[in-house]
Amino acid sequence: MTEGTKAMAEVGSPKRTKDIIARYGFTFKKSLGQNFLIDQNILRKIVGAAELDESKGALEIGPGIGALTQQLAHTAAKVAAVEIDNRLIPILKEVFADTPNVHVEHGDVLKLDLDALIKERFAGLSGVSVVANLPYYVTTPIVMKLLEEKLPLEHIVVMIQKEVAQRMAAKPGGKDYGSLSIAVQYYCVPELVCIVPHTVFIPQPNVDSAVIKLTLRDKPAVEVEDEAHFFRTVQACFAQRRKTIANNLTAFVGKANRDQLGTLLGSCGIDPSRRGETLSLAEFAALSRALLEAGYNGNG
């Protein structure tokens, strides 16, 4: 074993994590979703799923005390890690003082210009992926920001709450399938990498977790004329899950035009008595197009 691999063996170990926490007198903030990973196998699995090599960059969100960051630094050309908690910045700066391919950025990922950060930090590399153990209280806003801003990413490999991962990867027809599944699958191909028990974190969260890999598509899964309208249509169809599409869409077209809905849905080959959870992305795209053509923009 070389010195390098000996050092790697300690990365993310419970001892290293506890030592750092004790040395800095760090106290966890539940409000920032601080559950640190202490299982090296899971850390390796996350990094492995991201298909990184020495020509690629890794953008990490919420490095904590740097367990995942350290693994990423050994695998990717460069790592940029965005951390909101100013108490963690001096710790990260010290941990990575001798690791020049790690850049620590203090900030709220939801407010940062990530496109500019990617351009500045990863110029000249062959690809960039987001790799993170996300704070669960803001998982969906973070993932939606990454997707909606159309950042130049190859993969998003993230540890998130198990139920949210299942919703992102769900196929039509089940209870997990909803507007989050459609939004994610419009931009990406999802793959559940593994389910993770809550025992591999300190402190332990109350829920189980999962690692999900989202591979960005070259172009969206379906062609739509107006993206905002497509997503408004999806939202409207899921407004009340137990209601039929015809009932849910009544507000979208206005009560006075309800009779036209049956014809419009028929023209798309969609039975008005179906529920939103049974529609494929292609069917939502056809429905959005038909609503637009008929002059219903769903803006109220």
Ligand code: SAM
């Ligand atoms: N990566 C570390 C690990 O796996 O052990 C820590 C993961 S912990 C689940 C989430 C981290 O995200 C915490 O360090 C927390 O302070 C940070 N965080 C929370 N909200 C954030 C935000 N809006 N922007 C950037 N970092 C955030």
